[in-house]
Amino acid sequence: xxxxSAHDTPEDNAPLGGVxxxxxxxxxxxxxxxxxxxxxEQRSDLVAFGEVVDDTTFTRRRDVDLxxxxxxxVTAGAIVHETKSxxxxxxxxxxxxxxxxxxxxxxxxxxxxxxxxxxxxxxxxDVPWNADARAxxxxxxxxxxxxxxxxxxxxxxxxxxxxxxxxxxxxxxx
Ligand code: SF4
Numbered sequence: 001x002x003x004x005s006a007h008d009t010p011e012d013n014a015p016l017g018g019v020x021x022x023x024x025x026x027x028x029x030x031x032x033x034x035x036x037x038x039x040x041e042q043r044s045d046l047v048a049f050g051e052v053v054d055d056t057t058f059t060r061r062r063d064v065d066l067x068x069x070x071x072x073x074v075t076a077g078a079i080v081h082e083t084k085s086x087x088x089x090x091x092x093x094x095x096x097x098x099x100x101x102x103x104x105x106x107x108x109x110x111x112x113x114x115x116x117x118x119x120x121x122x123x124x125x126d127v128p129w130n131a132d133a134r135a136x137x138x139x140x141x142x143x144x145x146x147x148x149x150x151x152x153x154x155x156x157x158x159x160x161x162x163x164x165x166x167x168x169x170x171x172x173x174x
Pocket of ligand 1: 026027155161162165166167171
């Protein structure tokens with residue numbers, strides 16, 4: 001198990017990627033641990049399954065690497081696309097896409113919106129990009145920074161909400 005220590009504390013202004021925003025919305029504790037070097041997701045079967053779905057579903061797409069974030073692909077008119085291996089949308093998915101829209105906009109791109117793809121259920125959901133979405137993305141960013149720089153580890157979620165989380169071992173000793 002990876003241990004955490006004071007020198008692992010991340011910098012206040014370190015760039016935030018999609019995974020930071022996804023973890024914030026899933027569980028602030030997960031974000032806090034991730035930013036201190038705890039990365040059990042590399043061993044998680046669920047994550048590995050997601051990567052397989054991701055790798056085999058869309059063969060013609062091109063990643064857009066922003067440094068702090070890697071966007072699955074962006075189509076004409078600046079529509080951000082994100083692929084998920086889950087069968088149902090959760091708020092974290094749209095929040096992640098909004099974060100990508102924000103990052104692109106800050107680089108001078110006129111963003112039109114986003115789409116989350118759920119290939120296992122052949123479904124997509126649109127993520128609008130407008131003033132409200134921008135405000136939500138900025139709020140998520142601020143919230144993530146507050147969690148990351150907190151001196152205390154955030155509390156656990158209720159046990160049923162932890163189902164499938166790759167941090168179960170750390171949090172619950174499973
Ligand atoms: S196991 Fe539960 S409390 Fe721990 S990081 Fe995952 S969701 Fe959060």
